[in-house]
Amino acid sequence: MARISEYRNTLLPLIIRKIPRMIEAHLQDMERNITNFQEAIGDIHEYAASLESVYVAVATMLFESEKEYKKCIQQIEEDGYEVGVYFGEVKEMNREVVLQLTHSIRTNSFGYVCDLINQNVPDPETRSLLTSRFVDILNTRFYGYINGFLFAKDKMITHLHNQKISIMGQMAAGMAHEIRNPLCSIKGFQQLMRQMAADRSESMGDFLNYIDICIEEITKVENLVSDFLLLARKNDTQKNRWETINLNELFKKVYHLSAYFVLEGSLDIRLSLPSVNIFVRGIPSYIEQIILNITKNSISAMDSGGVLLVSLSPSADGKQVVLTFADNGVGIPERQLSKIFDPFFTTKEEGTGLGLCICKRLIEEMNGSINVQSKEKEGTVVEIRLPLVTSHK
Template identity: 45%
Template sequence: MEKRKIGEAGFARGVRDGETGWATKDVVLEINHNSRTYIFHHLLKILEQEPDVQIKSLLIERLHEVNSLRFISYMRGYLMVKDNQIDTLHQQKISIMGQMAAGMAHEIRNPITSFQGFVQLMKQDLMRGNFDPETFLQYLTICQEEIKVLEGLVSNFLILARKNETVNKQLEMIRLQPILERINQLSKHFVIEKDVNLSFCYNGQKKAVWGVASYIEQICLNLIKNAVDAVGVRGDVRVTAVDDAPSEQVVIEFTDNGCGIAEERMKHLFEPFYTTKEKGTGIGLSVCKQLIEEMGGQINIRSTVGTGTKIEVRLQMART
């Protein structure tokens, strides 16, 4: 009965320590070795006063048995928890790989289908002798656009795949105003269909940051598109850039009065392939976060359902 209780206590302690993750396996082994050495060292000192050799031998044997039982039971509990954690992580990785494969296949299929359709139309026209240069040029233009979509998808997946790797592009001092003016021009086609009010405000200051111009452009266009998708007809989307002198950062804010984001969804926003949009890929915000962090910045999101969303992109200020 006593041995069973010792084993159960050791097993329970191993499970508890494994779940809390307070120490690695190597640390546990080192602690066990040191505690055994300490205990036997002091026991031998105590037994120096014991004349009966048989009693000494029995005490040492009993102590060794108890310590071994406790340690073996502890490691069984500890390793059981770690095995379960490894299995869970493995299943999560398999699930993520499945999501990646499904997402990649779905997003690539659409432009490829369009590309194949227009190639087939051109082939049929040629076979029928209905060659119209203007129509062919229109078809080829559409095919080129679909190829650009594919290139963008592949680039985004590669950005996610190189997470935690060193950024390949050198950070440089960049003036924000010319980039924001270009973004303003590029984003106009986002708002035409829904008749959204899009405004930019730079406060008349010549702001400069450390970053990569193409990254900043991609981030801003992505966040503006998300904001436009979130608002209704004649909704408001505003982009502002302000200096935060105490933190030595420049803050680019994207504010909309759209549907907002539910609290339970907020914690998943930066997960790859998580999306609340019917036609979304779920990689836009993940890519934005990756690029921002590569430039040494941060992204913060505040949102209220039915009121709107504000996203802050914080980049390192560059002194001119």
């Protein structure tokens, strides 16, 4: 054991001088094998500095006494565990990056350090002991790192599972509530109709009116179930129905229909379209549904009158189309803004709370995004972005 300490002053400086080259080789390896590695790792300089301190600590451990070495081994496993948790929980790295990263660190450092040991330690026993220690250190840190990473991922999966169960419970409760209301109406009117049929004291006109109400309530249930199934289906099931859509023409058509929602003189809808037609890929009926839903929300937010500005334009980079709906209605309270896309969340007396949730789902299916900004008592701006089709038949 005394032989190892003899090499501290000669071999340790040589290993430390090689550390920048080890890190450089590791980073090149990761850039070559992992797409968007810098994005996954974050600050590359901070990562390199952290790795350098680890390499220095590992190199120093090689020359410790047996007692100190055992303490260091335990510490390096704990350090590896913490790093694994950090990369799994905070950085949210995937398994491929983690395995490639640990493999690259081990293989690159092993090659450089073992070459230096073989070149500078003539005694076979000491050379074997140093090599064995280095392998032991690398494996111990690797196991600690992987255990920490797996713990973080297991914790994340458990959290997502609990979150999913919670959302399913909320949706089930909302669904039950929304279905129960029309069913209660149907049951009540059916009881009235039964009584009317028994004593024949009411006119046939009232009887038919009750039937119409029952049909209307059943239609509400049908629509609710259809919306719920729309949320539940897989994202790619409708792509075969996609077609190229002229948004200019579609907007004109939809806003002709929107006129029926507006009381004369109470609200002004101003539509701004570009002189050049804009095209996207999707399902026309779904885009109509999105436009009508957001328009109706804006109208209901301006029940005392106001202006809804609707515009259609290409984005600055020419890759997207931007649909903007800006109203000066009552606005959305800040505490509610984060919930507006949640299933069954609504502040309206009448409404299922599925409208915006479905809009978001349909927009994301078309590789788009939706953003809502609102200020209470000032109004709301909804911005939708969809991929722009530059060539079409």
